[in-house]
Amino acid sequence: MQVECQHRDEHSCRFILSGALPSFANAVRRAMASEVPKLAIDSVGIYDNTSGLFDEMLAHRLGLVPLRTETGTYVPIEECTCEGQGCDRCTVSYTLSVEGPGMVWSRDLIPNDPEAAPAIGDIPIVKLENGQKVVVEARAVLSTGKAHAKWQPTTICGYKNYPVLTVAAHCDGCGVCVDACPRRVLRLTGRTVAVDETRIEDCSLCRLCEKGCLSTGIGDQPAVRVGTEADRFIFTVESDGSIPAAEILRQSVRFLRGRGDELARALDEIAEA
Numbered sequence: 570m571q572v573e574c575q576h577r578d579e580h581s582c583r584f585i586l587s588g589a590l591p592s593f594a595n596a597v598r599r600a601m602a603s604e605v606p607k608l609a610i611d612s613v614g615i616y617d618n619t620s621g622l623f624d625e626m627l628a629h630r631l632g633l634v635p636l637r638t639e640t641g642t643y644v645p646i647e648e649c650t651c652e653g654q655g656c657d658r659c660t661v662s663y664t665l666s667v668e669g670p671g672m673v674w675s676r677d678l679i680p681n682d683p684e685a686a687p688a689i690g691d692i693p694i695v696k697l698e699n700g701q702k703v704v705v706e707a708r709a710v711l712s713t714g715k716a717h718a719k720w721q722p723t724t725i726c727g728y729k730n731y732p733v734l735t736v737a738a739h740c741d742g743c744g745v746c747v748d749a750c751p752r753r754v755l756r757l758t759g760r761t762v763a764v765d766e767t768r769i770e771d772c773s774l775c776r777l778c779e780k781g782c783l784s785t786g787i788g789d790q791p792a793v794r795v796g797t798e799a800d801r802f803i804f805t806v807e808s809d810g811s812i813p814a815a816e817i818l819r820q821s822v823r824f825l826r827g828r829g830d831e832l833a834r835a836l837d838e839i840a841e842a
């Protein structure tokens with residue numbers, strides 16, 4: 570199995586996974602979205618809310634604000650020695666107090682741990698008119714996307730099989746498929762259609778080129794054919810800002826390795842029994 574990183578920055582990464590089964594690629598995708606823990610606001614105490622939003626809606630919006638999560642700093646509250654009471658090891662507290670007129674922004678959430686501040690400060694929460702007020706206390710805990718989407722650290726997390734395009738000998742070079750392709754993956758030189766290898770990874774597998782070719786009356790089979798490599802995948806991952814994208818991938822692989830070890834131990838026990 571091979572991983573080739575094509576792009577990586579704080580918020581996103583793109584890589585090619587080769588030599589893997591589709592089930593493994595899907596397990597990596599699911600682990601990134603559902604098994605990597607991050608902080609999210611889980612309970613909100615509302616002292617004052619004269620805004621146009623119901624308390625429940627306000628709490629819901631606060632829950633969706635991505636919070637920076639340093640790996641290993643906090644433990645899930647269910648595993649903490651405080652037994653669910655909430656302490657410095659498992660819980661971050663926030664205060665928010667804003668009076669109108671003006672917008673309540675995510676940056677108005679002030680944490681007791683500066684490292685767990687909102688990852689994006691300019692998310693609008695609610696607009697306050699003159700005299701309206703919001704005063705809340707909130708508590709964030711660590712959990713995973715499996716429990717609720719607000720603990721999902723990815724905004725985009727997907728893959729596609731690596732595209733393979735072929736042009737058969739009965740192509741007459743009419744160029745219809747080139748015009749039909751929205752991603753400009755095909756190009757026409759004289760009467761010859763070829764795949765632009767620098768753009769092949771942009772192919773969305775939409776098959777509009779095949780449809781275009783069939784519309785020319787070429788017969789039952791289009792001359793251009795769209796296929797995929799069964800064991801090669803192009804992954805795109807984008808973080809919501811809570812955890813760097815590469816760290817999300819690292820943690821998901823660690824999770825899968827842990828699950829694999831668990832399975833191996835269980836199989837050993839069964840074999841010994």
Ligand code: SF4
Pocket residue numbers: 734749750751752753754755771772773774775776777778779795
């Ligand atoms: S499948 Fe779609 S994106 Fe890919 S080459 Fe054909 S028309 Fe273009």
Ligand code: SF4
Pocket residue numbers: 736739740741742743744745746747762781782783785787791792793
């Ligand atoms: S539409 Fe079909 S026949 Fe025309 S150039 Fe494309 S592949 Fe060849």
Ligand SMILES: [Zn+2]
Pocket residue numbers: 646649650651652653654655656657658659660
């Ligand atoms: Zn605790």
